[in-house]
Amino acid sequence: MTDDYEHYEAVVVGAGPGGAAAAATLARNGIETLVLERGVDAGSKNVSGGLLYAEESSPYTIDELFPGFRDEASDREVTEHYIHNVAGRDVKTFDLGDLHHHDTEWADSVLRRKMDSWLAREVHEMTRETGGGLLTEVRVNGLLREGAEIVGVTCDELDPIRADVIIAADGVNSELARDAGLMDWEEPEEWFQGVKAVVDMPEGAIEDRFNVDEDEGVAHLFSGDLFRNVRGGGFLYTNDQSLSIGTVFHLDSIADERAEPQQLLDNLLTHPLLADWLGDEYDELEYSAKLVPDSKKVAHPSPYRDRLLLVGDAAGQMQAQGPIIKGMNHAVTAGALAAEAFVDARSRGDTSAAGERYVAKLENEGVMDKLRPTRYKTLGKLGEVGPVASAMNAVTDSALGRAAISALGDRAESLFNSPFLMGMLPDTRMGYVTVPTVIAEELGAPVEGVNTIEPPELDDRIGDLTYDIDEGNPHIELRDNSFAASGTAVTACPVSAKDFGGGCYRDEYVGTNGSEEHVVSLDTQPCVECGTCAVVADTDWTHPRGGKGVEYEQG
């Protein structure tokens, strides 16, 4: 009988920025709130690039919800922002300051373990006062139902729990969103894959090499022919004492091109442009990867069912504003709005209205329009093979097109700084690869630096990570091991590679009755839980049980 179960007014699943914001808002309003996080510590499962934006137009920012945030949990305030268009050694740099500062109160670089861990301590204190609290190492594995109605959650480590509201802030591979039928993990074009290295910097090096003060930071973005034809780009952000360097690509593009994510990252790390910043000694502290949803396609217009409200990545609320990525801030806003919706509904004596109120708030506060701009719908539909894209590719490849770009000169910079244009950039090679490459060829100059660093091999990267392996209990199972169904994972999995025996996915030829079958095998031991294979392979995919699996120290 579900009546015998433990009950909390609110259960928040996941202690990332979305969960923290929801829990803080609930607790401030005196709602008895239980927060469940599957990592050994909040942040131990999380990765972001990490520029956290506080938007002027947003009803909630993280430092409003957690007043000590910027002093305690973030790294540097990022005040300068550039994009480098790259063609071979030729580089043309544009200042993205206008785009960066547009609607921005502040933007700080963050490392997720430090940030989420701090938030979790604050959240625990706040929620404890309401009779709840925050527990780590608990994986919520599904929804508790009474008849067909969602009334709570089920967990690996605890008996089922009932709640008046369940806020699913369980990130990109939300098992709750899937269980409720609000999200599937089917289409690669709905996701981005991010891969990242955190690189140690000697004391004073960031200030010297990036020409900034101790508390100031810089953001650099990279696009062009660095990543062959894969659609996406690279980033470099300055933390207190390290750099976050990574890449974010459309997952369908990674899959189609059979690209190896770690190699694409190495292309960036070893480019001469990075030589002066990286110096001679390369000390990689951590290699990590994760998927992110593309809000333009999957931000759920109605992210709730019964008592379940989805926030952040779980609701697909991750905005790529051209090359600038905004996910954490939207998770914070949505988390707080969902909590606010429940508080409102409860004060009117009808907690079942929380979902509807949440949707109305997302609309009224303009969040939905940022996540799914109407103008994108018009242009975005044209897609990679659309006639306009082909025509544009042809133009930029033609002598005339190139001449036009030359003539445009530095005025091209202002186009990159238009949030309006960036918000409707279609997902074609044109924007990510062709135009930047032509810009670099026509307007750029060769970089001088000689990059001598050697990034670690994949097995060293995997070997340096901390894992608590759940022996005999794999969290991913291959449903169809034929190469045709699941082979893409061999290249797209960021800890696997063709001809690499130490990763998760391997391809093999197995002889049966005189014929040879091309199959894949899976060993989840080195899995970093990025979620890629849940989309590109035919798998049964869940997160590992609480506390098990990879433990990031940086994030």
Place this chain on the structure above:
Amino acid sequence: MHSVVLTKGVPDFREGQVSFDEDGHLERGKTPTVMNPNDRHALRAALQTKVRNEGSVSLMSMGPPGYMEVLQEGMRDVYADDLYLLSDREMGAADTWATAMTVATGIQKLDDPPDLVFAGFKTADGETGHTGPQTEWCLDMPLLTHVISLDIDEAEETLRAKRLVEGDVEEIETVEAPLPAFVVADPEFEPTYRRADHRLKHKDLRETTRDRADEFGEYLDDDTDLDPTDWDRFTMWNHEALNLDPDYIGLDGSPTIVAGVDPIPKAPSEREATVVDPDDDAAMEGVVEELAPYAGGD
């Protein structure tokens, strides 16, 4: 629900910690004392009771004043509330029987009589496994040994336990006993917390008892004038306080006769070794020849 847990300090047998003299005798003075590892299972069982059924845990030991640090460790790691040390020269060199007598008297002297007494399964130094059951005999409570899981029914004032029965085959049996009862926790004991509020309480206890253990630590510092017996959660009783006759405790009260002690043979400090290349067939044959005489089990 008040639980008392019995614990003992034992030499830290981990590699690199143990010191032996030239005759192979353990040098207690040079070997650090730590909590008997098996007692942790007893403490965990008591903690589970405290978390699930409310109440408190008292940790009791008999031994020299140095055991205060073992008690502090118990408070820090397994969240004990009150610490008791039964200590004076008259209690020294006690065997298991004299220890049981003393400890049982200590338990009977508590203002708040326990509902449960927990002991670990044998000590890492003596290995007899007698002290727990003998103490129970003095206290005249139901005894449950090899307990691997535990549930208390407060309304019925009963305890239901699963215990491991080792015979030709290992069996698990479920038993029920009225409270107060005496529980010897098996090393397989696994506390379970399947409710969020229990885990939250566990988390609170971790914070509060760690702070409390640190506070006690200030009383134990080498260069402090503070007297540990002044600390409000710590009590030290000598034989007079327990009203025990010295003839019945310590060495004099110990019926056990130690017939002799065999020194542990010392490992030779250096052994001769010959490096053999596995690809060198002639050398490998030599190895086989050397091993051949032992192959028949001689």
